Amino acid sequence: MSSTPANNDDDTPQDPLSEMLAKLMGEGGMEGFDPSELAKAAGLPSDPAVLAQMFSQVQSMMTNSSDTPVNWELAHDAARKAAAGDDPSVTAAQSREVDEALRLAEMWLDPYTELAATGIMGRAWSRAEWVEETLGTWQRLTEPVANSIAFAISTAMNEQLPEEMKSMMGGAASMMQNMGGALFGLQLGAAVGELAKEVVGSTDIGIPLADLQMALLPANVKTFGEGLGVPEQEILLFLALREAAHARLFVQVPWLRGHLLGTIETYARGIHIDMSRIEDLAQNLDPSNPEAMQAALSEGVFMPARTPEQDAALAKLETALALVEGWVDEVTFSAATNLPSAPAIRETIRRRRATGGPAEHAFGSLVGLELRPRRLREAAALWSSLREERGITGRDAIWAHPDLLPTSADLDDAAGFSARRSAADASESDVDAALAKLLDGGFDDLPQETDNLPDDQQTPEDPDAPDHSEPKD
Structure with missing residues (x-):
């Protein structure tokens, strides 16, 4: 390769590496390259079809049309590809069954919660449709991590280059960053696509991935019921109750x-x-083997230690997830009294949420976070206790403000929640009353304690009393 900069059409000089990569990764693709000569020089497979496929993969990884470091288009394509296997289209009969089940679930829920029905039309989704409806939320949740990984990979790859090569990088540096963003995009897309094979609805992992939606995935509902020995209609109705309860909670508690x-x-x-770990990945990076790169990322690239701020955020998140899932669990089971198999289905879901599926574990390894309500049973017991003590209205009133939510300590002692809350409310009332009186000037008439003051600071009771202060010069 000549070290003399080549000129493009507008006589702007380009460094040789950038020019070569631009030709290779541009729209021309393999044009201008002799596959057999290139394979011979680089020690690559000599089959032109294999070479074309390889360079197509590399080209898609090197290009990024978005204004963020992560290639979200690649993530979308990877998710669709992972979800595509055995993903039959939803039939008209399945759509009708899901809609009827969700409508019935709404009616069954009415007597057991003060949160009103949403009026949202229920939908039946294929796995690919679930990907399309939820990928935007996955992007929001993972973007902070994704940006960090893309920057770290590009930095590590650049550091692996010999010094004499760094001066030649020029415009190719952005391609290195695109590679980092592509790596994360591929792995995230694969994880989301695999999750699409496990979830049964739009809120199956405890958070509303699709805003203002209520949906079930018939193919996954069928898979969920295999081996349980429970009628399919009962499974569909129970899962519809859970989906409708989630929807009410997230819509009516904005x-x-x-x-x-x-x-x-x-x-x-x-x-x-x-x-x-990133440096090891960069050293062994093989652009022709995206599967190996995805496998490397799936092992996790995060430090195990967490900051105090992260510990606090994680504790807050785990408690919130447990409260959401516990409320849905308690309300759903109360409303499912007409289903003989409700206890068995409830226990299956509890164990499933507590352990998580393979795709959920893969996602956890990728972003360093598992969205599991570890204290679901304690939270369900707390909501049940509050219903018995305060009634349905009093229980659901706790969702009025985040400051009213039970804490992790309350999950440890559900029976003592009301006593602790009453004591805290009484203390706050005393403080509020004292503050209001102070602001109203109500403390001005309090007697001043002057017995211990020096004589010259005493307040005379008699205006005619003699002045014992020292005479002034």
Whole structure:
């Protein structure tokens, strides 16, 4: 390769590496390259079809039309590809069954919660449709981590270059960053696509991935019921109750969605990237083998230690997820009295949420966070206790403001929640009353304690009393 800069059409000089990569990755693709000669020089497979496929993969990784470091188009394509296997289209009969099940679920829920029905039309989704409807939320949740990984990978790859090569990088440096963003996009897309094979609805992981939506995935509902020995109609109705209960909670408690997503974003922004793992990945990077790169990322690239801020955010998130899932669990089971198999289905869901599926674990490894309500049973017991003590109206009134929500300590002692809350309310009332009196000037008439003051600072009771102060010069 000549070291003399080549000129383009407008006589702007380009460095040789940038020019070569631009030709290779541009719209011309393989034009101008002899595949057999290129394979011979680089030690690559000599089959032209294999070479064309390889360079097509590399080209898609090197290009990024978005204004963020992560290639979200690649993430979308990877998610669709992962979800595509055995993903039959939803039939008209399935759509009708899901719509009827969700309508019936809304009626069954009415006597068991003060939160009103949403009026949202129920929908039946294929796995690909679930990907399309939820990928925007996945992007929001993972973008802080994704940007950090893209920057770390591009930095590590640049550091691996010999010094004499760095001066030649020029415009190719952005391609290196695109590679980092592509790596994360591929892995995130694959994880989301695999999740699409496990979830049964739009809120199956405890957060509303699709805003103002209520949907079930018939193919996954069928898979969920395999081996349970429970009638399919009962499974569909129970899962419809859960989906409708989630929808009521997130629609009628408008601050809740932002509360959960904001807590996840706070946690994600504090994740530390393990640079040693990134450097190892960069050293062994083979652009012709995207599957190997995805496997490397799936092992996790994060430092195990968390900051105090992250610990606080994680504790807050786990408690919030448990409260959401516990409320849905308690309300759903109460409304499912007409289903003989409700206890068995409830226990299956509880265990499923507690352990998580393979795709959920993969996602957890990728972003350093598992969205599981570890204390679901304790939270369900707390909501049940509050219903018995305060009634349905009093229980659901706790969702009026985030400051009213039970804490992790309350999950430890559900029976003592009301006593602790009453004591806290009484203390706050005393403080509020004292503050109001102070602001109204109500403390001006209090007697001043002057017995211990020096004689010259005493307040005379008799205006005719003699003045014992020292005479002034």
